[in-house]
Amino acid sequence: MPTQDESEARSERRQADEPTADGPRTDGGTRRRTFLKGSAAALGATALPAGAAAATGRDRPTPADVPVARSEEGMVSSLHPQATAAGAEVLRSGGNAIDAAVAVQFALNVVQPHTCGIGGGGFMVVYVAEEDELYAVDNRERAPFGADPEMFLDDDGEALPFQERRTSGNSVGVPGTLRAADVALKRYGTMDLAPLVEPAIGLAGEDGPDVHVDAPLAEAIAGNAEVFNDAASEVFAPDGHPLEEGDTLVQPDLAHTFRTIRDEGIGPFYKGDIATALAETVQEAGGTMTPADLARYNVTIDHPEYAEFRDVTVRTQSLPSSGGLTIGQILKLVEPFDLGERGRYSPETYEILLEAFGLAFADRGAYMGDKAFVDAPWQGLFDEEYLETRRAHISPDRHALDTLEPGNPWDYQPGEPYRVTPVGPTGERGPTRDSGQTTHFTTADSEGNLVSWTSTIEQFFGSGLMVPEYGFMLNNEITDFDAVPGGPNEVQPWKRPLSSTSPTIVFRDGKPLMTVGSPGGPTIITTVAQVLLNVVEFGLGLRQAIAAPRVYKAAGDTILYEAGLPRGTRTVLSRAGFEFADEATRLGNVQVIYVDPDSGEYVGVADPRREGAVEGI
Numbered sequence: 010m011p012t013q014d015e016s017e018a019r020s021e022r023r024q025a026d027e028p029t030a031d032g033p034r035t036d037g038g039t040r041r042r043t044f045l046k047g048s049a050a051a052l053g054a055t056a057l058p059a060g061a062a063a064a065t066g067r068d069r070p071t072p073a074d075v076p077v078a079r080s081e082e083g084m085v086s087s088l089h090p091q092a093t094a095a096g097a098e099v100l101r102s103g104g105n106a107i108d109a110a111v112a113v114q115f116a117l118n119v120v121q122p123h124t125c126g127i128g129g130g131g132f133m134v135v136y137v138a139e140e141d142e143l144y145a146v147d148n149r150e151r152a153p154f155g156a157d158p159e160m161f162l163d164d165d166g167e168a169l170p171f172q173e174r175r176t177s178g179n180s181v182g183v184p185g186t187l188r189a190a191d192v193a194l195k196r197y198g199t200m201d202l203a204p205l206v207e208p209a210i211g212l213a214g215e216d217g218p219d220v221h222v223d224a225p226l227a228e229a230i231a232g233n234a235e236v237f238n239d240a241a242s243e244v245f246a247p248d249g250h251p252l253e254e255g256d257t258l259v260q261p262d263l264a265h266t267f268r269t270i271r272d273e274g275i276g277p278f279y280k281g282d283i284a285t286a287l288a289e290t291v292q293e294a295g296g297t298m299t300p301a302d303l304a305r306y307n308v309t310i311d312h313p314e315y316a317e318f319r320d321v322t323v324r325t326q327s328l329p330s331s332g333g334l335t336i337g338q339i340l341k342l343v344e345p346f347d348l349g350e351r352g353r354y355s356p357e358t359y360e361i362l363l364e365a366f367g368l369a370f371a372d373r374g375a376y377m378g379d380k381a382f383v384d385a386p387w388q389g390l391f392d393e394e395y396l397e398t399r400r401a402h403i404s405p406d407r408h409a410l411d412t413l414e415p416g417n418p419w420d421y422q423p424g425e426p427y428r429v430t431p432v433g434p435t436g437e438r439g440p441t442r443d444s445g446q447t448t449h450f451t452t453a454d455s456e457g458n459l460v461s462w463t464s465t466i467e468q469f470f471g472s473g474l475m476v477p478e479y480g481f482m483l484n485n486e487i488t489d490f491d492a493v494p495g496g497p498n499e500v501q502p503w504k505r506p507l508s509s510t511s512p513t514i515v516f517r518d519g520k521p522l523m524t525v526g527s528p529g530g531p532t533i534i535t536t537v538a539q540v541l542l543n544v545v546e547f548g549l550g551l552r553q554a555i556a557a558p559r560v561y562k563a564a565g566d567t568i569l570y571e572a573g574l575p576r577g578t579r580t581v582l583s584r585a586g587f588e589f590a591d592e593a594t595r596l597g598n599v600q601v602i603y604v605d606p607d608s609g610e611y612v613g614v615a616d617p618r619r620e621g622a623v624e625g626i
């Protein structure tokens with residue numbers, strides 16, 4: 010594995026087919042660009058907003074749009090400058106990476122309320138340097154005890170349409186974010202909750218710094234106003250007028266809730282007034298959640314999945330997130346194909362990637378669910394002989410695979426399937442869901458601790474339900490279960506829905522190399538896999554790795570792609586039978602902290618696909 014600088018040199022040599030800012034490059038690639046080094050003058054203690062691509066109206070970011078920071082002392086990267094600043098301030102005041110991550114989470118609840126918050130859940134991977142140990146704090150929402158496998162079916166036994174499921178009280182899972190913040194601080198942090206929620210109180214209330222609606226928030230408000238309950242409309246679309254970009258966002262009820270948390274801790278949320286109001290809101294919308302469900306909630310802590318690829322070890326969340334197993338499988342499937350030699354943007358590379366994505370997603374749909382309820386065949390999925398049977402389907406022969414059926418990993422490991430239920434090639438039971446878009450952030454400190462945290466309320470603004478007088482949005486995570494029961498991801502009481510969330514920390518030679526993660530529902534998996542491949546397989550510099558156009562394919566889905574994917578490659582693959590969406594889209598929002606193996610310096614980047622920011626201290 011080369012150093013970052015070597016990587017850049019290597020990647021510049023290899024980028025003969027890398028698209029330029031003006032479009033796909035076909036001239037043999039003699040122009041040179043330097044990224045990290047060239048931007049050094051812009052580094053330092055200032056949060057650098059990442060909205061350049063959006064601001065200039067370009068439909069895809071270039072490496073130059075990717076904000077970057079370097080520091081030996083600490084780093085914060087999130088999708089909003091005020092949230093990043095809140096975390097950086099904690100680091101400056103002597104807090105560690107876990108303390109900083111909690112401050113970022115509270116601030117994000119205020120400044121990007123459509124993406125995450127105390128009404129949601131997520132997965133947090135923490136590297137504790139002193140112990141040289143990695144922990145996965147699973148704060149996934151759980152189905153309330155009153156949930157029923159058939160609750161998303163209509164009277165004819167058909168799945169309800171997605172939007173109907175999403176806005177029902179039944180879509181709301183018991184939230185885990187606040188419990189995760191509290192537990193993580195007690196286990197790995199150095200500070201109390203109170204000072205870490207303080208910046209968010211300032212941002213939410215009338216007396217603190219102004220918060221202005223940014224373009225992604227304005228777009229999310231406009232796109233979701235019709236699902237808001239009255240409380241949410243009052244805040245985000247007062248008098249029927251959705252807030253627009255640049256408007257001031259004030260959330261006094263949320264400030265009040267945060268003051269309660271500052272003064273009384275998390276008790277009122279899980280066992281007091283807030284729990285009662287939350288359960289009432291859910292029940293009024295037709296759900297079953299009770300205060301007892303909230304009182305019972307706790308996070309689980311275990312070790313992330315483990316996959317070796319080339320000379321790195323990729324550690325990502327385990328089930329109920331499919332991220333760890335599916336990213337690992339994708340990497341193992343493509344490893345022998347030597348994509349690096351085929352070129353990052355060649356049709357062969359994309360053909361191999363898309364077929365590997367499809368095969369891995371077929372297994373995901375057939376076998377994965379909450380590990381407390383379902384025995385997924387994780388040994389078989391990584392068995393080299395099994396992988397060979399799957400790789401036999403992949404070849405860059407200009408013919409898309411006809412069908413992408415799941416394999417049978419149970420033949421390659423002891424034990425019996427939890428349940429044998431045929432599942433369609435899409436792995437989707439019920440009408441297709443939207444792909445969701447939430448948030449990923451990451452922190453690092455001078456001790457070497459790292460946090461990689463993907464936090465979600467599922468869709469933008471979750472279920473559309475705000476808890477009246479408390480000012481926070483409730484998730485719709487329960488729609489991540491299959492609407493139609495019968496498979497490993499059917500709804501069951503107190504079960505966690507299958508996720509794609511993939512907060513990742515990569516190691517080389519036993520030392521942390523980089524954190525990475527993204528929002529985007531199932532596209533998270535392919536986005537994170539591509540960024541990892543960009544760095545480890547293709548040797549791209551970090552800014553190139555983030556800016557490079559992404560693709561997504563599940564077992565039966567049309568291929569989603571970003572602008573910048575060379576048209577020639579798309580044409581060749583379309584002729585080979587790959588079905589691309591009619592238009593390009595944006596996929597994911599990746600925040601990365603890279604640890605320079607030579608100097609130990611942190612290099613942080615934020616994804617310009619939204620208006621994020623990275624700050625070194």
Ligand code: GLU
Pocket residue numbers: 444445446447448465466467468486489507508509510527528529530531
């Ligand atoms: N609900 C999604 C999942 O757990 C994550 C949210 C998102 O779409 O980013 O897979």
